Amino acid sequence: MLTAVEALDETVVITDPTGIIEFVNPAFETITGYTRAEVLGQSTRILKSGQHSAAFYQALWSRISSGKVWRGRMINRKKDGTLYEEKATISPVLDEAGRIANYVAVKFDLSREIKLQNELHHAQKMEALGQMAGGITHDFNNILQIILGHVHFVEDELDPASQEFADLEKIRMAAESAAELTSRLMAFGRSQINSFEQLQLNGVVEESLGLLRRVLRENMRVDFVPGEAMAEVIADPNQLQQLILNLALNAQDAMPKGGRIEVSTGTIIAQSEEETTTNRPVRRAFLRIRDEGIGMDRVTQEHLFDSFFTTKRIGGGTGLGLATVYGIVQQHGGTIQVRSALGEGTEFEIQIPLREEELHGTHSRGR
Amino acid sequence: MARILVVDDDQQVREVFKRTLQSHGHQVVEAGDGRAAVAAYRESPADLVVLDIIMPEKDGLETILDLRRDFPDAKIIAISGGGRASAQGYLRPAKILGADLAFSKPLAPQELLEAIDKLLKQRDH
Numbered sequence: 001m002l003t004a005v006e007a008l009d010e011t012v013v014i015t016d017p018t019g020i021i022e023f024v025n026p027a028f029e030t031i032t033g034y035t036r037a038e039v040l041g042q043s044t045r046i047l048k049s050g051q052h053s054a055a056f057y058q059a060l061w062s063r064i065s066s067g068k069v070w071r072g073r074m075i076n077r078k079k080d081g082t083l084y085e086e087k088a089t090i091s092p093v094l095d096e097a098g099r100i101a102n103y104v105a106v107k108f109d110l111s112r113e114i115k116l117q118n119e120l121h122h123a124q125k126m127e128a129l130g131q132m133a134g135g136i137t138h139d140f141n142n143i144l145q146i147i148l149g150h151v152h153f154v155e156d157e158l159d160p161a162s163q164e165f166a167d168l169e170k171i172r173m174a175a176e177s178a179a180e181l182t183s184r185l186m187a188f189g190r191s192q193i194n195s196f197e198q199l200q201l202n203g204v205v206e207e208s209l210g211l212l213r214r215v216l217r218e219n220m221r222v223d224f225v226p227g228e229a230m231a232e233v234i235a236d237p238n239q240l241q242q243l244i245l246n247l248a249l250n251a252q253d254a255m256p257k258g259g260r261i262e263v264s265t266g267t268i269i270a271q272s273e274e275e276t277t278t279n280r281p282v283r284r285a286f287l288r289i290r291d292e293g294i295g296m297d298r299v300t301q302e303h304l305f306d307s308f309f310t311t312k313r314i315g316g317g318t319g320l321g322l323a324t325v326y327g328i329v330q331q332h333g334g335t336i337q338v339r340s341a342l343g344e345g346t347e348f349e350i351q352i353p354l355r356e357e358e359l360h361g362t363h364s365r366g367r
Numbered sequence: 368m369a370r371i372l373v374v375d376d377d378q379q380v381r382e383v384f385k386r387t388l389q390s391h392g393h394q395v396v397e398a399g400d401g402r403a404a405v406a407a408y409r410e411s412p413a414d415l416v417v418l419d420i421i422m423p424e425k426d427g428l429e430t431i432l433d434l435r436r437d438f439p440d441a442k443i444i445a446i447s448g449g450g451r452a453s454a455q456g457y458l459r460p461a462k463i464l465g466a467d468l469a470f471s472k473p474l475a476p477q478e479l480l481e482a483i484d485k486l487l488k489q490r491d492h
Contacts, residue, residue: 138421141448142377145473149383152476156390179473182449 011086011107017065017100019044031086031109033079044105049083051075064092064103073110085110137182144182147175196236198355201265201285202226204237208244209263216248219258227266231285232355239328240287246325247289247348254293254346262290270351284334285354290347296340304338368392369414369487374404374430375446376422380472384417387476388483401425405433412438415486417479420447420461428464435465442486444479448472 005012005025011032014023021039029035032047039046048057052074063070070090075083088107095101151172158165205224212222244263251261270284296304304322325348329336334352371393373384378399385395396413398404402425408416416434420427427445434441445461449471461469467489468482 138448141472142380145448146377146379146383148473149380149387149476153386153390175473 008106009108011105011109013044013105013107015044015103015105017102019103022102031078031084032076038079047076049075049077051083060090064090065100067092067094067100085114140182141179144175144179148172148179151175196234198232198234199237201231201233201235201240201287204235204240205244205263205265205287207237208241211241211245212248212261215245216252216261217258220252220255221258221260222248223260223262225262225264227264227286231265231267233285233332233352234355235332235352236328239331243325243328243350244287244289246322250322251289251291251293251346254291254295259292262288264288264290267354268351283354283356284351287350287352288347290345292345295342295344295346296338297342301338301340368394369483370394370396371483372396372398372404372407372413372416374398374401374416374422374427375419376400377419380419384479387479388417391480393483401427401430401433404430408434408438408441412441414490415442415444415483417444417446417483418466420445428460431461431464431466440490442467442490444482444486445469446472446474 008025008027011028012023012025013021013028015021021042021044024034024036024039028039032039034046056074060070060072069092071088073085073087075085077083086107086109088105090103090105092100093102093104151168155165155168155172158168205226209222209224216222248261248263265285265287267283268286270282326336329350329352332352334350336351337349338346339349340346368391371388373381373388373395374397375381375384376399381397381399385397388395396407396411398407400422401418404416404418405425407413418427418430425433427447431443431445434443443466445466445468447461447469467486470478470482
C-alpha cells in the first residue's frame with residue numbers, strides 16, 4: 001500500500017486531527033518543493049496561498065471534522081512562493097472508537113491542464129483574430145479604393161496650384177500609406193506553408209540586416225553577433241525576415257532618441273517539456289533581439305502577443321506586429337520569450353528546432 | 368472606346384470604377400457578383416471585364432473559369448482587396464486561371480486605365 005502511494009503522481013498528505021503533517025509522498029515533494037523532513041510536524045497552513053477567504057477554510061474544516069469527505073479545487077503555495085492550483089479530495093480516517101484519527105488528502109496538480117487550456121484559448125483567439133483581420137483587410141481596401149477614386153474625381157476638377165488640390169493630395173497620400181500598411185500586415189500574417197527550407201539562421205539574419213538598415217531611422221545602430229555558423233534550421237526565410245523586421249521596428253519605437261539594437265544567434269539546450277518526454281536534452285537555435293529602450297511593465301508583457309494590443313498612440317501602431325511574430329514562431333514549432341523591465345530595455349528570444357533535432361522526429365511543426 | 372463589364376459586390380467601388388472609365392469615354396455595364404457577370408457577358412459579350420475576386424454567390428476565380436470556358440478570348444482584369452490571404456495570394460491563382468492582368472486594391476485610376484488600354488491594343492492587333 002505504502003509503495004503504491006509512494007509511486008503515485010498525485011500528492012498524498014496525511015495529517016493528524018489538528019492538521020499537523022504526518023506523511024507526504026514523493027509527488028508532494030516534487031510539486032511543492034518541500035522535502036519530507038521540512039514539512040513533517042508542520043501545519044498544512046504552510047501551503048496556504050492567501051488566495052482563499054477564511055470562510056473557505058472554515059467550510060472545509062467544518063465538513064471534514066464532521067466526518068464527511070471534502071472535494072474541490074484549491075490554490076496553494078510552493079516553497080519558492082509560486083502558486084499552483086490543485087484538485088483535492090480530503091477524507092477523514094476514523095479509529096476503532098469512531099473518532100477522527102487522521103485526514104488523508106489526495107491532490108492532483110492542475111497546472112499543466114490549466115496551461116494547456118490557456119494555450120488552447122490563445123490559439124483559438126489568434127485563429128479568430130486572423131480571420132477577422134483578413135475580413136477587415138478586404139473591406140478596408142475597398143474603402144480605400146472608394147476614397148482614392150473620389151479624391152481623383154475632385155482633383156480632376158481643381159487647379160493643381162490651388163490649396164484645395166494640395167489638401168486633397170494629403171488625403172490621397174494618407175490613403176495610400178494606409179493601403180501600404182494593410183498589404184504589409186497581410187504579408188506578415190499569411191502562412192507560406194510551402195516555403196519552408198533548410199537554411200542557416202545566420203544567413204537569414206545577414207540578409208535582413210541590409211533591409212533593416214534601410215528601414216530604420218538614421219539614429220539607430222544594428223549590431224549582429226552571430227553564433228555557430230552551422231546552426232541549420234528548417235524555416236521560411238521570408239517569414240523569419242518579417243519577424244526580425246517587426247521586432248526591430250518595435251525596438252526602434254522603444255528608443256525614440258535613437259540607440260542600439262543587438263541581434264544575436266546561437267544554439268542553446270532548451271529548457272522545455274520535450275526534454276522530459278524524449279529523455280535527452282534538446283538543442284535549439286535561438287535568435288535574440290535586444291534594445292536599450294524604455295522597457296515594459298508586467299501588464300504590457302502579459303498582453304504582448306494579443307492582436308490589436310498596442311501601447312502606441314493612435315496612428316503609431318496597429319497592435320498586429322507582435323501577434324504576427326507569435327504566429328510565425330508557432331509555425332516554426334518554436335517558442336518566444338520576452339525579458340524586459342521598465343527603463344532597462346527589452347530582449348526577445350525566439351527558439352526554433354535545429355534541423356538535426358527535427359530529423360530525430362522529436363518535434364512536429366504546429367500549423 | 369470600349370464596352371467594359373465592371374464586376375464588384377461593393378456598389379461604391381463599382382461606382383468609382385464606372386466614373387473613372389466613363390470619364391475616358393468607355394461604356395460601362397455593371398454586375399454585383401460572378402453569377403450576374405457571367406449572365407451579362409453571355410447576353411452581350413463586353414470588350415473587357417474588370418473583376419473583383421472575393422464576392423458572394425460566385426467569386427471571381429470561378430467567374431474567370433466560367434468565362435474562359437465559353438469565351439477563350441475574353442479580356443479579364445482581376446482586382447482583389449485580399450482577405451484571409453493577401454491580395455497577391457488571390458491574384459496569383461487569378462492569373463493562373465486565366466486573368467490577363469491582376470491588381471490589388473486600392474488601384475490608382477491611371478493604373479486601371481493604362482491596363483485597359485494595353486489589353487484593348489492587344490485585342491486590336
